Every structure is written in structure tokens, then in C-alpha cells.
Amino acid sequence: MHAQPRMVGGAPSDATRGKVVYDAHCVECHGASGKGDGPAAQTLTPRPRDFSSSKYKIRSTETGSVPTDDDLIRSVREGLAGSAMPGWQRILPDSDIADVVQYVKSLSPQFAQPPVPVTLGAGVASSPQSIARGSSAYEKLQCGKCHGSDGRGTGAVTTTFEDDWRQPLNAADLTEPWAFHGGATPRDIFLRFRTGMMGTPMPSFKDAATDAEMWDLANYVVSLARKPLWTMNGDEVAAFYKQRDADAKANPVKRGRQLVDTLGCGTCHTAVDENRRPLPGLSMAGGLLIRITPFGDFPTGNLTSDKETGLGSWTDDEIKQVITRGVLKDGTRLPPYPMDWAAYSAMGADDLSAVIAYLRSLPPVKNKVLRPSRPFLPVYLWGKFKMLILQRDPPLLFFPGNAGTAGGRS
């Protein structure tokens, strides 16, 4: 599947070759135009980069400056841990990666200005003294306001974050270096303090701290790392999961959000356009028309807390009946697919309550979804005959355009 460069009138420019690579591998997230609005973008936290903005988080350059080519090449080669961006180094040849970086740069006029690299200085080797100094710097610079006193959010003043595009963002858990987007070496971490992460609430500390303090801080953050699951022994794993379950129970909305995001409720319960991109303003408000031939049309329900058209007037038990048994409030039965209530029936009681707590926290969106409908009886019987006797497989169809509502297109 490696895209071959198009040879049009002699050797194409790097960026021209890069566009071919980009179109083959990058559009699902970053979008055809590079604005970070591909079909999968809305589901991802953090969101994919908008290349037209030239605001890059992972840089070795001053705030306001574009990243260097090496910065971009490294992000593409190694990927960004803790995000959906994979490392492409074992998939694409280096020449393709260099080309796609040139193409990405061509999407923003800011790259006409040369990058302004920061100076790293000599660095400070890690030592108990340096880590202790880093700990003081952590307090002085009030890192705990967002990252918590322990680096994992405990006591944080702010817990929900948005980037410059008003998209949700999480503060990094500083005890999980395997999920640091820009890498986990002291140098990587120093650079995040020194350059800031443009487009996010993470500022540059260039004026608030000295280089030496930031190196100490980097050593301190490295020292916060906890043991990852894959190196734990039996007792540690048991304690870890016990703690995780207790955390989940203490914060059901957060756990519910994680479950809903990972189960993919929004993939069907959000209407999409012809290019599979979610329609703006209708997140979790249903309206995607699913035709389950020959059984009929099953528009996805509005899961927001709207009283009239959403779940606002449903009881917890009514919601549970749909999730775990496929029985709607009015008694209508759902087929076992594509709403996989058989799978959800295995969910623990706490998880189920967490999902409901999260759904109740969704801001109301008015979107009146039609009731499921069966086809005209002879059509239905003929469809069943074709399926059961003639053994022709009936398709399951997903229609774009909020087609499951009265005003929608079908």
C-alpha cells in the first residue's frame, strides 16, 4: 500500500510526493484539507493537529515559532504516545516521511518564517538534590493546579480543559510517562516546559523559571513515574485494579465518559455526513438511520439529557433495559445488532450506573428521532422469505444526514 510518487513533468517536488503519502495515510484523522477534521477526528482525545494553524505542541522552538523539520519528522516517525498518532517508521520509508513533512508545512504560510530553536544548555544530571529542587519548582510554578499535587490530578483546581479550537483535552498524568505525547526523556520533558505546548493551556515557563530549574523539574517529573501494568507482579496487579475500581466508583461521570468514549456509543448515536464526519451540534443526539433489512428502520436514539427528545425523562431502569436487554421504554424490542445489548449485558453494575451518570451529564440537544418502523407487511414477509428460504443476505445499512428525524434526509 505504499503510495508511489506521481512523476509529472520530471521530478516532482517533495511536497507533491508528500501529498500522495498524506492522502493515503493521514486523511482519516487530519482530514483531506489538513484542518484536523477527518472522519475519525471528533472521537479522538487529543484531537488531530490542524495543519493550517501552524500551532504545534511538540517543538524544540520558541513559543510562536514553527517547529523544525526534525521535530516534525520525529513526531511522524515515532508517533505521539498517549494519542492516536502512530509511529510510521516501520511502515513508511524515511523518504516518504520527509516528503509528507514538506507537504504538511506547505499547508500553513507560517512556515515561510524560519523556526527559532531554543537553547538547551548543558542540562542538569538527575540526582536526589536535583529532584528535590524540582519538587520545589513544581510547587512554585503551581503545576499542581492542573496536574495535581501528586502529578495524577489529585487536588487539581481545574479538571476539564479545552484547546484553542475549543476541543476537550486532558492534563497529562505525570506518573504515566508511556503516555507523554512528546516523549519521556528529561530532554523531552524540559522542552515541554521551555517551549510550552501551543494551542493548549500548557504555557512556556521561559520567563517564570531558569533553565536549571526546568531541568530540575524535568528530573522530578521523571522520578514521578509509577510502575506500568506490564511489569507488575500478581499482588501489584490486584492492588492496581482494586484502586482503579475504587476511583471509578468515586467518580462515576468520569468513568462513564471513558466507557461511552471507548464503547463507541457516539459512532451510531451521532448523525454523520456523506463523508462519515459527525454533523456539528448533534453529538450523541441520535438521528443516524440504521436500516436492518428486512426488519425495518431503527433510527439511533437521542442520548442527551433533553427532556422531550432525549433521555431526560427516562428513569435509570428504563435506560438499563435498553442497554442490557434491547427493550425500549414503550416495549419495542431491538434486534441483537448493531446495538450490541448482548455484549453490554455483561457490564458490571457500577459501570452501567457510570454510563447512565455520564449520559445524564450531557447537555440537552433537541433532536426528535422517529420511532422504529417495520416495513409494509408483504414487503417484510418477502424480505424474510428472501433471507430464510432463498438464503440471500439482507444488508444492514447506515444512512447519513440525520435521516432518522422527521426533517432529515433518507
Added chain:
Amino acid sequence: MKRILKWALLVVVVVAACGFMAFLYLIPPFFIAAPETFSGPIVAAAPKMDDIKDPAERAIAERGRYIALTTGCLGCHGTPGAQGFDLDKYLSGGQLFIESSGRYVSRNLTPDNETGLARRTDDEVKRVLRSGVLPDGHVAPYTAMPWANFSNWTEEDRHAVVVFLRHVKPVRHAIPDPVLKRTPVRDGAVEEGYGGVDYALRER
């Protein structure tokens, strides 16, 4: 006498026709049997991880089992049998999904050496689950394979799912590679899905 026979025959034909219609109307009994009739076997089919000796690996695989089961991996990666899923071939794939970008048959997730995930490294499996990038570099559409959702798993949850998949019973079931060519989807839909029969056999 002849008249009575005629009438009797007519009644039999009408009753048979009505019975056939009623049979068509009600089968498969999604809408009459208790939901547990369907969910029970599916939940029970997820293999137990009790046999793993190492306690850490057992606990991690158990967690992976819970995540894989409740996320509904089987819904797409189950192998269609005569009546619903062939639950003995747990997660060995075979359903068909058509997107405008091509035709995809759900893959065999069991650790079979020749046709399953034993051919893939942990990193390769995790890359699909985190980024949708298949070993050949192709990005799977998120509506066919919801990797964009699974990318929200923590790295540790993703690890647990992979550990679980490594302990599922291997099933030999060769799945054809996706056919990547622009295809219009029926009736202007964004996706078309097919179960019912094993498309791994049919597509070859």
C-alpha cells in the same frame, strides 16, 4: 363428498399458507424470545482465563476479557454459523463490511499461527487498536473498525485486551484481505454490513 374434500383441501392450503406466513413473520425470534436467550450464550462463550498460571497475567487477561466482552468485539469478529454465531469459533471473524473505500471482512483475532493474530506482534495489534493502521500501512475506516473509540482506552487497558486475545483458543480461519477500491455503497448509505454467512468462505 367431492365437495367436502375440495373444501377440506382449501382449508388445509389456507392454514398452511397462514402458518408459513406466521413462521416467516416470527423467525428469527428476536422479538418474541426473552433477550437473555441471545445474550446468555454470547456472554458465556467468552473464554475464562482461569488456566493461566501466572497470577499477574491471569488478572490482566481477566480484565482484557471483560473489556473485549463488553465492548462487543464478537459483534463484528464473530463467525456466522448455521444459527447466529458459531460460538465455538470465538472471535475468528468472517462478517462483511462495505464502505466507499472498499470491502472488509472482519479479521480472525484468535492466536492462530497461519490465519490469526499469532502472525502479528503486540505492537502491531496495539497499533490497530490505537490508530487503525494495519500492518501494510492502510488506515481502516473508523466506522467499519471503531479504532477511534478504542484509541481512548488507556495504554494499560489496551495491553490487557491484547493479553486476553493471546489466550483465546486458536481457530484456523483464513480471512481474505480487504479489497481497497472505491465502491459506491447501496442506496447512498455510508456503510453496508452483512452477517448471516461466513464471508471468509464466500469471498474467496
